[in-house]
Amino acid sequence: MKILVPVKRVVDYNIRVRVKADGTGVETNGLKMSMNPFDEIAVEEAVRLKEKGIATEVVVVSIGEPKAQDTLRTAMAMGADRGILLTTDNSPEPLAVAKLLKEIVARETPDLVILGKQAIDDDMNATGQMLAGLLGWPQGTFASKLEQIDGRLQVSREIDGGTETVSLALPAIITADLRLNEPRYASLPNIMKAKKKPLETMEAASLGVDIAPRLTVVSVAEPAERKAGITVGSVAELVEKLRNEAKVI
Amino acid sequence: MTVLVLLENEAGQIRQASLAAVTAGIKLGEVHALVCGDKTLAETAAKIPGIAKVLHAGDEAVAHELAEPLADLIVSLAGDYSHIVTAASAIGKNVAPRAAALLDVQPIPDVIAIESADTFVRPIYAGNALATVRSADAKKVLTVRSANFDAAPAEGGNAEIISVAATPASDTSRFVSVALSDSDRPELESARVIVSGGRGMQSEEGFKTLDPLADKLGAAIGASRAAVDSGYVPNEYQVGQTGKIVAPELYIAIGISGAIQHLAGMKDSRIIVAINKDAEAPIFQVADYGLVGDLFEIVPQLTEAL
Numbered sequence: 285m286k287i288l289v290p291v292k293r294v295v296d297y298n299i300r301v302r303v304k305a306d307g308t309g310v311e312t313n314g315l316k317m318s319m320n321p322f323d324e325i326a327v328e329e330a331v332r333l334k335e336k337g338i339a340t341e342v343v344v345v346s347i348g349e350p351k352a353q354d355t356l357r358t359a360m361a362m363g364a365d366r367g368i369l370l371t372t373d374n375s376p377e378p379l380a381v382a383k384l385l386k387e388i389v390a391r392e393t394p395d396l397v398i399l400g401k402q403a404i405d406d407d408m409n410a411t412g413q414m415l416a417g418l419l420g421w422p423q424g425t426f427a428s429k430l431e432q433i434d435g436r437l438q439v440s441r442e443i444d445g446g447t448e449t450v451s452l453a454l455p456a457i458i459t460a461d462l463r464l465n466e467p468r469y470a471s472l473p474n475i476m477k478a479k480k481k482p483l484e485t486m487e488a489a490s491l492g493v494d495i496a497p498r499l500t501v502v503s504v505a506e507p508a509e510r511k512a513g514i515t516v517g518s519v520a521e522l523v524e525k526l527r528n529e530a531k532v533i
Numbered sequence: 534m535t536v537l538v539l540l541e542n543e544a545g546q547i548r549q550a551s552l553a554a555v556t557a558g559i560k561l562g563e564v565h566a567l568v569c570g571d572k573t574l575a576e577t578a579a580k581i582p583g584i585a586k587v588l589h590a591g592d593e594a595v596a597h598e599l600a601e602p603l604a605d606l607i608v609s610l611a612g613d614y615s616h617i618v619t620a621a622s623a624i625g626k627n628v629a630p631r632a633a634a635l636l637d638v639q640p641i642p643d644v645i646a647i648e649s650a651d652t653f654v655r656p657i658y659a660g661n662a663l664a665t666v667r668s669a670d671a672k673k674v675l676t677v678r679s680a681n682f683d684a685a686p687a688e689g690g691n692a693e694i695i696s697v698a699a700t701p702a703s704d705t706s707r708f709v710s711v712a713l714s715d716s717d718r719p720e721l722e723s724a725r726v727i728v729s730g731g732r733g734m735q736s737e738e739g740f741k742t743l744d745p746l747a748d749k750l751g752a753a754i755g756a757s758r759a760a761v762d763s764g765y766v767p768n769e770y771q772v773g774q775t776g777k778i779v780a781p782e783l784y785i786a787i788g789i790s791g792a793i794q795h796l797a798g799m800k801d802s803r804i805i806v807a808i809n810k811d812a813e814a815p816i817f818q819v820a821d822y823g824l825v826g827d828l829f830e831i832v833p834q835l836t837e838a839l
Contacts, residue, residue: 300793301658310662322775378630379639404794406657407774408642410630413600417634422706423600425627428768438709442768443623444550444722444777445543449709450599456705462758462775463768498639502652502665510800513821515812519834522806522824530804530821532726532783533750533839 285339285454287330288394289364290385291323291346293355294405307503319355322400324362325460328467329430330398331363338432339396341365345388347381347488348372360478361470367481370488372495375406380495382414387491389419394455396437401426401459412459422452428463534562534615534650537588537607540578541598541624542570544713547577549723550620552687553679558618559583560647566692567610569595569603575694582689589694594702598624601706604631606699611636611672615650621676621778622722633674640674641666643778645681659774659797679722680780680801714769721772724753726783729772729799730765731757733788733809733828740765742829743787746836755779757795773798788828791816808832 295301296316304311319327333339344359345368346352356367370384389397402409416423424430424439428447431438441448442461470478488495516522526533538558540551547568558564565586568575575589588610594602607617607628617632619625621643633640645663646654652667653675721727728747734740740760747754755777756770772779774797784802789795791807791814799805800819807820808828817823824831 295658297794301661303662310658377639379634379637382634402775404659404774407659408630408640409626410633410640410642413627413630414634414640416600417604417631423627423631425600426623441623443711444548444769445720446711446713446767446769448711451707451709453705461768462762498670499641499666499668502667504657504662504664507656507660507663507800510805510819512818513805513823515817515823515825519824519831519838522822522835523838525822526783526804526806530783532804 285333285395286341286343286392287333287339288389288392288397289323289326289330289342289344289359290397290399290411291327291344291355291359292320292403293317293346293348293352294320294403297321297404303504303506307505309501309504317351319358320400320403322402322460324467325462325464326398326400327359327362327364328465329460332465334363343368343392343394345370345385347384348375353483353485356483357478358470360481361475362468365481367483369483369485370491371485372488376488376495377497377499378408378410378414379498380493381411382418383493384488384491384495385415386418387493396454396456396458398458398460401461412457416457421455421457423457424450424452425459426461427458428461430458430464535613536562536564536616536618537610537614538564538566539607539619539625539628540566540568541620541622542568542574545571547574548620548622549684549720550622550679552581552684553682554618554620554677555581555583555685556682557644557647557675557677558616561616561618561650565614567607569598579692579694580688580690581685583685584690584692587692587694588697590697590699592699594699597708598628599706599708600627600631602699602702603628604635606697607632608635609700610697614672616673616675618675618677621678625676629674629676636672636674638670638672638674639668640676641668642676644675644677656797659793660800661793678778680778684723714767718747719751719753721753721755721777721779724781726750726752727755727779727781728752728785728787729755729757729789730760730787731789732759732763734760734765737765739829742832746832749836749839757789757792759792786816786820787832789816790814791819
């Protein structure tokens with residue numbers, strides 16, 4: 285089984301971004317960038333499937349500026365075999381990303397594509413589902429457990445009220461939720477080894493796909509700040525405030 | 534303009550989050566509601582005021598609202614509609630982007646405000662910024678956050694019910710089973726009061742300290758990602774950027790430090806109470822009332838005092 289894992293370079297999850305003063309977007313210059321945390325989980329799952337002998341090859345792909353190759357190297361240090369970088373000037377929307385990935389799927393013919401369920405920058409939670417739609421493949425989104433049973437993939441999915449289990453024929457799309465696994469840290473020897481793994485770079489435009497954005501950002505604003513509250517000294521005071529001031533109990 | 538709103542069901546009921554999607558749909562035009570499953574659900578939907586027509590898909594193929602057959606059904610109906618709206622729920626987020634891709638549309642997820650027929654506000658970066666976006670697509674596919682739209686009332690309408698046929702299910706995707714948390718408590722997304730615990734609860738056993746307090750308040754129980762990651766409670770309790778987005782009247786955060794990703798899920802609550810032993814915890818910066826101390830002493834005292 286060959287597995288394709290798309291990964292995205294995003295502002296590190298520990299950093300709180302600021303809105304640009306002119307309201308055109310979010311200031312990302314000079315901020316620490318990392319692999320999207322859900323994509324790390326996707327890479328980890330693919331590498332584990334390879335370690336179990338279920339997968340034969342793990343290919344990682346990223347779309348974005350040339351620096352996204354750092355993200356691909358991180359994925360290769362975790363255990364992916366090779367990387368593909370599609371360079372673009374700006375960050376394409378999920379529809380465009382799904383169309384580009386569809387082209388990569390046609391070229392690489394993976395049996396399984398594992399993605400993170402959402403990127404923590406645009407919080408879209410859409411690319412995996414859209415790729416599945418474009419390919420006509422079944423989808424197991426928000427996955428917390430994968431098992432191979434009788435040539436099909438049994439997927440436990442996080443839903444609002446609990447867990448749902450579905451069975452998918454391959455090829456299929458999986459999107460990783462938090463509890464699927466705990467990603468490993470790449471060891472120094474593996475980081476060194478990853479530098480020698482193959483990384484192919486091409487311009488996204490060369491795939492002949494329309495990636496023009498459909499959404500125009502009219503403005504970006506800071507959310508309303510909450511007013512700082514007060515510290516109460518005791519449970520009795522808290523109950524009194526909730527009853528008589530906030531009137532919520 | 535006519536708007537197609539998906540009404541999800543769970544355990545034989547229409548989900549609260551879908552009632553908020555109806556309210557969002559009404560802001561955009563005449564609402565037709567798509568309901569899968571038992572006929573009685575369609576009858577329940579027909580009573581919701583503001584719904585002009587109920588499209589009922591009774592086929593087994595869509596009974597479990599799996600994304601593959603449901604997206605195909607939505608696409609087959611889409612021709613008549615300017616907007617397709619679902620809740621930003623597990624079902625909505627599963628199916629809406631798939632349907633959008635099949636329609637060659639870029640979906641607009643997690644809408645918190647509707648500015649006009651083509652312009653919407655949505656949070657990005659865990660709610661640290663609000664983006665207003667305008668869609669150039671002929672059809673708009675939206676998922677809306679239930680915390681930002683009032684739930685439509687359950688009674689008062691009398692819509693016509695029309696049967697629609699789903700294409701037969703393909704075998705590539707099969708429903709196997711569902712395990713719902715067995716709880717008499719309200720749904721997180723629609724609860725008036727939420728009692729939420731974090732890593733400070735220390736263990737699965739420790740987390741149960743919140744039960745009597747939640748019982749007393751008639752509250753739903755939530756959790757931070759740290760508490761879920763530590764295995765104290767199942768994932769469906771999670772409130773935050775990657776869990777549920779809530780905005781109750783009262784949110785009591787107990788043993789929760791207040792990571793960005795948690796605040797993203799609850800900072801629109803009307804009143805926030807924080808109980809934490811660390812006076813420097815960021816949760817106090819968003820709390821209306823903070824109490825510093827040992828939660829294992831404070832929570833039983835608070836339960837007693839209510």
